[in-house]
Amino acid sequence: MSDAATTTLKDIWTLALRDLQRRVSAATYEGFLRQTTLVSYDGSTVVLRAPNSFARDWLLRRHLPDICESLSAVAGRPVEVELTAAVDQPAPIPPPAPSSSEALSYRIGLPYDEFGATPLNPKYTFEHFVVADCNRFAHAAAVQVAKAPGRSYNPLFIHSKVGLGKTHLMQAIGHAIRARFPHAEVVYVSAENFVNHMISGIRDNTIDAFRARYRRVDVWLVDDIQFIAAIEGPASEEEFFHTFNTLYQTGKQVVIASDAPPRALRLMNERLRSRLEMGIVADLRCPDVETRVAILEKKAAAEGVELPREMLELIAKRIESNIRVLEGALMKVCAHISLSGRIPSLSELEELIADYSAATSDRRPSVREIVEAVGHRLGVDPDDILGPKRQKELAWARQVAIYLCRELTDNSLAAIGQFFGGRDHSTVLHSYNKVAELLAEDQRVLFLINELKTSLTAA
Numbered sequence: 001m002s003d004a005a006t007t008t009l010k011d012i013w014t015l016a017l018r019d020l021q022r023r024v025s026a027a028t029y030e031g032f033l034r035q036t037t038l039v040s041y042d043g044s045t046v047v048l049r050a051p052n053s054f055a056r057d058w059l060l061r062r063h064l065p066d067i068c069e070s071l072s073a074v075a076g077r078p079v080e081v082e083l084t085a086a087v088d089q090p091a092p093i094p095p096p097a098p099s100s101s102e103a104l105s106y107r108i109g110l111p112y113d114e115f116g117a118t119p120l121n122p123k124y125t126f127e128h129f130v131v132a133d134c135n136r137f138a139h140a141a142a143v144q145v146a147k148a149p150g151r152s153y154n155p156l157f158i159h160s161k162v163g164l165g166k167t168h169l170m171q172a173i174g175h176a177i178r179a180r181f182p183h184a185e186v187v188y189v190s191a192e193n194f195v196n197h198m199i200s201g202i203r204d205n206t207i208d209a210f211r212a213r214y215r216r217v218d219v220w221l222v223d224d225i226q227f228i229a230a231i232e233g234p235a236s237e238e239e240f241f242h243t244f245n246t247l248y249q250t251g252k253q254v255v256i257a258s259d260a261p262p263r264a265l266r267l268m269n270e271r272l273r274s275r276l277e278m279g280i281v282a283d284l285r286c287p288d289v290e291t292r293v294a295i296l297e298k299k300a301a302a303e304g305v306e307l308p309r310e311m312l313e314l315i316a317k318r319i320e321s322n323i324r325v326l327e328g329a330l331m332k333v334c335a336h337i338s339l340s341g342r343i344p345s346l347s348e349l350e351e352l353i354a355d356y357s358a359a360t361s362d363r364r365p366s367v368r369e370i371v372e373a374v375g376h377r378l379g380v381d382p383d384d385i386l387g388p389k390r391q392k393e394l395a396w397a398r399q400v401a402i403y404l405c406r407e408l409t410d411n412s413l414a415a416i417g418q419f420f421g422g423r424d425h426s427t428v429l430h431s432y433n434k435v436a437e438l439l440a441e442d443q444r445v446l447f448l449i450n451e452l453k454t455s456l457t458a459a
Contacts (some may be wrong), residue, residue, distance in 0.1 A: 021080075036055070046405075049084050051086055059083055130294050133291075134292070135284045155256055157257075158258075158284065161285075171188060293312050296315055371385050399431040
């Protein structure tokens, strides 16, 4: 094959991958598609080679129409797709029996397997996570889990609206634990896949193997738990409950992500709901403009594209509620720059991201509600929290209230300081930073803030 033909094939697949990245999950894209190569194209049929037979079968079953559409769009004509597989790796060595004396059992963990676990996205690490006021509490809890899995913060329940980073944070925990405990078995799975494979186990009379597989893992990361009851009703809830219980009672770490807090899930099993609330419940909120710009800067740098600040700010202002959509818009801009060879004007940028633009707002508690909740919880008069008194217990309650005002409201530092007796913004910032630092060091502070945030957002 000539160099020109090779370049053409590479370009076709590169452009198709950019489109596919928006169509499929991050796990499928990073775990399978990016490792797939385009072998040949004769004008009507594209031959792709997946990294192994598992990846080939996965793509054939779930994403062949997407692949055909993307390649046809790039080629400018309808094409057929044939998927082949590279030579598979030898089967892994069977894992040894767990050691009861270890905090984590040591066995060879697979990135994915026949029970539906999904590979961790290599980009979803703590290093790639932009920490800001909207996610600082959840990030601090996740870091603590990664340092000592199966200890105090178990289970960790992360919830947010779609696209605000809960999957990123969950998988970052998995990466960090694998780095710290290289032989720990970390399994990341969606609730849908868990239930589907439970159903297969019942149908194929392999349910005992299914249960044994899940109930021996060291770290269980479960995404989209809101679907657990929607697929199979009480049976799926019951199976999940017993798996969760077994892992919890044996000191294994469970991390769960959902689009709603436990109390808002449509669960028929109240025992399960109470289990989900027994650890730390952390939320992720919509990031402010500055945070969205920081996310865009980090993403653009990773893609090797340098955009003017005013363009990043425009994208950030137009897309408020969803980080995934925010990054999707940026990828479209990057693709436009790659194909056209130039930076678009601001008016062109508006047109490029028009389909992504959306704005939503969250209901937030008032500053007064926060002060009263803190006063009630810590046993001090709310008016004293706002006043000039400096007794130790009042100073601490004031710092906690200021932290929560910054976390849960849209007020500026100056506005918060004005409410707290005319304090200047540097005093407010000091109080906020003091509590933020303690979150990462003191378990009691983490639980206190968790309890207050849960009660305030439930109001």
